[in-house]
Amino acid sequence: MLISKRTFIKSFGALLGGLLLFGCRKQGEKSLSRVRPVSIPDIKKQIKEAMKNQKPLDSLVAIPVPSSLKAFPNATNRFGMAIDLDLCDGCGECVLACNLENNIPLVNEYQASKNNYMHWIELRDQIPVTCFHCGDAPCEKVCPTGAAVHSPDGVSAMVYARCAGTRFCGVNCPIKIRKFNYVDALDEGLQFISNPEVPVREQGVIEKCSLCLHRIQNARLKAKTIGKEFLGENVTTACAEACPKGAILFGNWLDPNSLLYKKARGRGVYTLSSIAPFDPSVVYFKGVR
Amino acid sequence: MVKKLFIVGLILLIPGIWTLFQALSIGPASWALDQSLFWGTPIVNFVFWIGLAHAGTFLSAILLILEVRFQKRISLVAELSTIAAILVASIFPLIHLGIVSRFYFLIPFFNERNIFANFSSPLIWDFVAIFVYLCISIFYIVTHLLSLKHASLLKTGKVLAWILFPLVLWVHTIVSLDFAVTTNNLWQGAYFPIYFILGALFSGLALVVFLLEVQKRRVRKIEELLIAASWLLFVFWIWEFFQKGVWHFEVVFFGFVIVQLLWIPVLRNQKTIRLFVSFAALVSMWLERYVLIVPSDLEWLPVDYGWFALGIGLFLSVFFGLYLLIQKYNPIVFYVSAEESNEKYSKKVLWGILAGAVVFALLYFALNYPLDTSVPLMNWIPVLFPLFSLFAGLSFFALGVYSVVPKKQFFLVSGLLVLILGGAFGAFYAGGDTNLGVESKIISVERVSKNNRPVKDLWASRCASCHGLKGEGNRKFIYEFYPEIQDLTLERLNSQGEDSLTQVVLKGRAFMNPFEGRVSESEARALIRYMYQLAEEKE
Numbered sequence: 001m002l003i004s005k006r007t008f009i010k011s012f013g014a015l016l017g018g019l020l021l022f023g024c025r026k027q028g029e030k031s032l033s034r035v036r037p038v039s040i041p042d043i044k045k046q047i048k049e050a051m052k053n054q055k056p057l058d059s060l061v062a063i064p065v066p067s068s069l070k071a072f073p074n075a076t077n078r079f080g081m082a083i084d085l086d087l088c089d090g091c092g093e094c095v096l097a098c099n100l101e102n103n104i105p106l107v108n109e110y111q112a113s114k115n116n117y118m119h120w121i122e123l124r125d126q127i128p129v130t131c132f133h134c135g136d137a138p139c140e141k142v143c144p145t146g147a148a149v150h151s152p153d154g155v156s157a158m159v160y161a162r163c164a165g166t167r168f169c170g171v172n173c174p175i176k177i178r179k180f181n182y183v184d185a186l187d188e189g190l191q192f193i194s195n196p197e198v199p200v201r202e203q204g205v206i207e208k209c210s211l212c213l214h215r216i217q218n219a220r221l222k223a224k225t226i227g228k229e230f231l232g233e234n235v236t237t238a239c240a241e242a243c244p245k246g247a248i249l250f251g252n253w254l255d256p257n258s259l260l261y262k263k264a265r266g267r268g269v270y271t272l273s274s275i276a277p278f279d280p281s282v283v284y285f286k287g288v289r
Numbered sequence: 290m291v292k293k294l295f296i297v298g299l300i301l302l303i304p305g306i307w308t309l310f311q312a313l314s315i316g317p318a319s320w321a322l323d324q325s326l327f328w329g330t331p332i333v334n335f336v337f338w339i340g341l342a343h344a345g346t347f348l349s350a351i352l353l354i355l356e357v358r359f360q361k362r363i364s365l366v367a368e369l370s371t372i373a374a375i376l377v378a379s380i381f382p383l384i385h386l387g388i389v390s391r392f393y394f395l396i397p398f399f400n401e402r403n404i405f406a407n408f409s410s411p412l413i414w415d416f417v418a419i420f421v422y423l424c425i426s427i428f429y430i431v432t433h434l435l436s437l438k439h440a441s442l443l444k445t446g447k448v449l450a451w452i453l454f455p456l457v458l459w460v461h462t463i464v465s466l467d468f469a470v471t472t473n474n475l476w477q478g479a480y481f482p483i484y485f486i487l488g489a490l491f492s493g494l495a496l497v498v499f500l501l502e503v504q505k506r507r508v509r510k511i512e513e514l515l516i517a518a519s520w521l522l523f524v525f526w527i528w529e530f531f532q533k534g535v536w537h538f539e540v541v542f543f544g545f546v547i548v549q550l551l552w553i554p555v556l557r558n559q560k561t562i563r564l565f566v567s568f569a570a571l572v573s574m575w576l577e578r579y580v581l582i583v584p585s586d587l588e589w590l591p592v593d594y595g596w597f598a599l600g601i602g603l604f605l606s607v608f609f610g611l612y613l614l615i616q617k618y619n620p621i622v623f624y625v626s627a628e629e630s631n632e633k634y635s636k637k638v639l640w641g642i643l644a645g646a647v648v649f650a651l652l653y654f655a656l657n658y659p660l661d662t663s664v665p666l667m668n669w670i671p672v673l674f675p676l677f678s679l680f681a682g683l684s685f686f687a688l689g690v691y692s693v694v695p696k697k698q699f700f701l702v703s704g705l706l707v708l709i710l711g712g713a714f715g716a717f718y719a720g721g722d723t724n725l726g727v728e729s730k731i732i733s734v735e736r737v738s739k740n741n742r743p744v745k746d747l748w749a750s751r752c753a754s755c756h757g758l759k760g761e762g763n764r765k766f767i768y769e770f771y772p773e774i775q776d777l778t779l780e781r782l783n784s785q786g787e788d789s790l791t792q793v794v795l796k797g798r799a800f801m802n803p804f805e806g807r808v809s810e811s812e813a814r815a816l817i818r819y820m821y822q823l824a825e826e827k828e
Contacts, residue, residue: 012299019306055325101370116324138472144412145394146405163319164394165387166412176325180387182318196749196758204316204387221765238358274472 023223038106038192045282046106047095052116056126058175058272066253066281069135069154078135078154079211079232080281081240082260083128085270087247089128095119097242100194101212105185105201118179120209121239127284128239128248131156131177131209132271139169139178140233147206154253154281155211163205170206174274180210187285212237226240231255253281290503291609292615304603308595312384320596331381331580331592334600335361337492337657338378338490339419339464340485340574344493346457348511349433350450359510366500368430369615370493375423377600382415397672398717399656408664411466414671418460421675421682425453428686435693437619444632445689452682456675461486463671468581471681474585475533484525488574491518491544495570500608502564512551512563512752519548537580537675544573583661638688646680744815751808752816760823771800782817790817 003011066080097103098121105118121130133156140148140156147162148169156207170178185191191200197214201207212235219235232252240248251260263285268286312319312331321328345367352360383392397406406413429449435774436442468476478484494515501508523545530536542774547569551557650673691699749758757763760777767774775781782790794813797803804813 008296014305015303019303019310020796114323142407142410142412142470144407144410144415144416145391146407162394163387164391166319166385166395167387168410168412168467170327171473174472180317180322180326182316182322184316193746193749196753199754200750202388206387218765225764 004083012245020158025085034198038190040100040192042106043192044066044096046112046117047092047099047119049112050095050115050119051090051092051123053115054126055122055124057127057129058274060270060284060286061273061276063269063271063276063280063283065261066135066255066279066283067270069150069279071135071150071261072152072154075152075154076229076254077152077232078259079216080133080154080251080253080283081211081237082249082251082264082283082285084245084247084249084285085127086286087245088128088243089245090123090128091244092123092240093188093242093244094128094248095121095123097238098209100192101238102198102210103191103195103200103242104193105181105183105192106190107185108183108188108190111182116182118181118207120177120179129175129177129272130282131211132175132275132278132280132282133209135281136277138172138174138278142168142172144168151213153216155213155216157210157213158205158207160199160205160207165204165206167206174278175272180206203231211212232258290505291612294503294605295609295613298602298607298609301598302606303598303602304595305735308592308599309384311592311595313389315592317387318591320592321583321589323585323587326583326585326587328385328582329587330579330589330596331385333575334581334596335378335381335385336464336485336578336582337575338374338381338600340461340489340492340578340668341496342371342374342378342422342426342493343457343461343486343489344497345369345374345427346422346453346492347493348497350429350457352454353447354454355452357510362506363497363501363508363511365430365433365615366504367497368426368433368786369608369611370496370500371426372423373604373611374496375419376607377427377603379419379423380599381596382571382601393717396717398714400429400718405657408668408672409673411470412461414463416469417675418456418463421679422453422456422460424679425449425456425682428682429453430770432686432689434615434691439693441632442502442689442693444634445685448634448685449682452678452685455680458486461489461675475535476581478532480525480528480561487518487521487525488577491522492571492574494518495567495574498563498567499571502560502567504723508561512557515566516548516551519545519570537576538576540573540580542573543569544577547573549805599610642681642684642688645684646677648678649680739762744812745820747808748816748819751804760820760827777820777827779797779821779828782821784826786813787817790820811823 008259011112066078069075069078099119102120107117111117121128123129133154135150135154137148137150140150143149144166145162145164147159147164149157149159151157165180167180170176170180181201182202183190186200187203193200197215198210198216215237216232216234219233220230220235223230232250232255236250237248240250242273247265249260251258253261266288267285268287268289270286271280317329320329320331348367349360349364349371353364383389383494386392393520395412397408397413397417429446432442432449436446462482465481469478469499471477494511496516498511501511523541526536526541526545548566550562550566556562559801654669654673655674687703748756753763754773755763755766756777757773762774785793791810791813793801794808794816795803795805795810808816
């Protein structure tokens with residue numbers, strides 16, 4: 001051997017120790033210098049970039065109007081949305097409204113170059129696609145920690161504090177609409193906090209459309225205060241509110257007085273072919289039945 | 290040769306540890322992933338290494354049960370490779386997590402908060418199966434080593450082999466179910482468990498060919514098994530082609546075509562060719578998992594390459610480290626085996642331990658079940674079966690060791706183990722802070738003092754959900770869960786004082802949650818000052 005055993009062990013140990021020290025170095029200062037304020041034009045810019053490279057869309061298939069959930073047969077609510085494709089022109093206003101409502105972080109340049117935006121609503125072939133809140137959601141079945149759960153109201157919810165980031169739900173989502181927080185947005189100064197009602201997600205958890213759960217809860221509280229049964233009146237999602245064409249409708253599929261329920265009459269109800277087996281709560285309206 | 294490979298392993302560990310640091314500090318963004326591909330190279334490496342682990346068990350435990358002659362010549366090498374490969378394999382899923390410190394969320398163990406893992410998720414089954422598999426593999430190899438001195442332990446080894454036999458098939462079945470239960474068309478198929486088990490066997494055989502070559506030995510039967518396994522896999526590849534239209538030339542070339550070289554006596558008698566074939570088989574199995582898990586073409590980052598250094602380095606250093614250690618105390622151990630023994634356990638013992646295992650599994654089931662009635666009975670089996678095996682394996686192992694080791698030592702070691710395990714279980718039961726490891730990096734104190742806006746954000750993100758944006762109380766939340774909160778007045782703030790209020794924020798009080806670890810002390814103080822400001826604005 002060229003070097004003796006003792007020399008080898010010494011140099012090996014020194015190298016290992018050096019690497020350990022290098023790994024433990026203080027990195028606190030770096031993050032502060034990177035903090036910069038996020039403005040609405042920044043968000044708009046990323047939305048525009050995302051709209052430029054749109055992912056392809058599955059074909060649309062007709063489905064029946066959503067009815068009560070298998071898991072909660074006695075529930076009075078099943079919240080959902082309908083996107084009217086006859087009215088929608090793919091302007092992207094809903095994406096901006098969603099970003100501001102839900103404190104959706106920007107992504108850094110590297111992730112942006114890979115088209116990894118955090119937007120909860122995406123345009124695919126000029127059609128808005130978001131979480132469909134499947135009644136029989138594949139993501140919830142495989143989540144090991146129970147962070148992805150269904151509420152009795154039909155919302156496929158995320159418990160961020162329970163998420164360990166195995167990303168199994170993302171793998172099992174047929175349309176891959178779940179977003180993983182690859183970057184630490186707070187640390188890199190990419191977080192825009194515009195709505196204190198929505199928690200800021202940390203690096204390493206999955207997030208997705210919550211159907212503006214905070215708005216639903218606010219409306220529920222109001223209804224409770226005056227002692228009324230809550231069926232989803234006086235509440236709408238941020239995207240529905242922002243749509244200039246009024247193409248997005250929010251409502252309760254189980255309430256015959258809900259606008260959503262009424263508008264569904266006579267309309268063709270569609271969803272993406274890969275989502276069709278899972279009983280989606282968010283659907284597309286197109287043409288007449 | 291052994292020493293050289295040990296040193297190679299240690300040297301490879303240097304870039305390996307760098308990879309580990311990189312992956313843990315940057316997170317999943319450090320290897321090739323995007324928003325539609327969530328499982329990347331760590332999962333590929335996990336499936337690959339866990340597959341290598343299985344062949345060791347196959348070659349020692351299953352062949353022992355089947356009373357195959359050449360088992361005796363390779364069993365210890367195979368068992369050692371199992372231990373080293375499981376250790377390597379178990380690292381990858383941990384690194385893969387988005388928040389590594391929350392790994393214990395995946396342990397289906399009772400906890401203080403009555404929050405349970407989702408028993409329908411294959412990852413839970415995975416966790417239990419691999420943990421139990423590692424435990425019993427360790428029992429098995431220790432029994433093997435002890436049985437060289439104490440022949441009475443041979444019967445324990447045989448029982449453990451019987452426990453390992455279904456378990457090893459089970460573990461890789463569960464790994465294949467990670468894929469087969471998903472909605473991805475390319476991952477579906479009832480044949481997946483058998484396909485995965487065969488793949489595991491094939492790569493493991495190739496590894497054993499290499500490890501025996503290191504010892505300057507050769508077992509012809511294993512080469513024949515390698516050829517047989519390659520043909521069986523070839524059938525599956527053809528099946529996949531007709532079913533799904535998937536065909537990967539490189540996988541078939543390395544995994545099937547090259548292995549056929551072993552048919553030719555002139556070639557197979559050359560050491561280089563044998564090593565080449567075994568490496569080709571390993572490469573093909575790695576590629577097979579890669580093309581299965583990572584269908585899209587993503588640009589690799591340094592960490593993706595680093596996994597090789599980490600995996601191979603750790604495997605070589607653990608395997609050959611243990612090898613050298615064992616050899617030091619018992620130099621001939623790899624070439625001999627204890628003589629035959631036809632001793633068997635009495636029926637009473639067998640039934641007793643079986644009954645104990647059933648009671649243990651039922652107890653676990655009963656403790657968990659009422660809390661999670663939505664889970665169908667079927668989904669409990671993947672958790673109950675490994676636990677059942679663990680209890681049985683542990684009992685037999687303890688019984689066997691008890692009979693040969695001095696009583697004092699036995700009780701000392703087992704007492705220590707019980708203490709450590711009890712402590713670990715207690716820690717899991719208590720759970721941790723869910724914000725563990727995530728430092729509060731929202732706002733630095735300097736910015737708090739200069740500008741009012743950041744502390745406002747801190748208040749909005751941490752406090753406003755209960756106390757309201759202006760300190761008026763968030764009716765929506767409090768109404769449902771808590772009693773009325775105190776009115777925010779200057780008078781009340783002054784009666785408490787800044788110092789004690791800061792402690793309340795950090796340590797909590799009555800219905801107020803402790804925020805220690807989530808906000809720093811100076812931030813807590815800034816929040817209290819902000820409360821003063823809010824109270825002033827109000828008046």
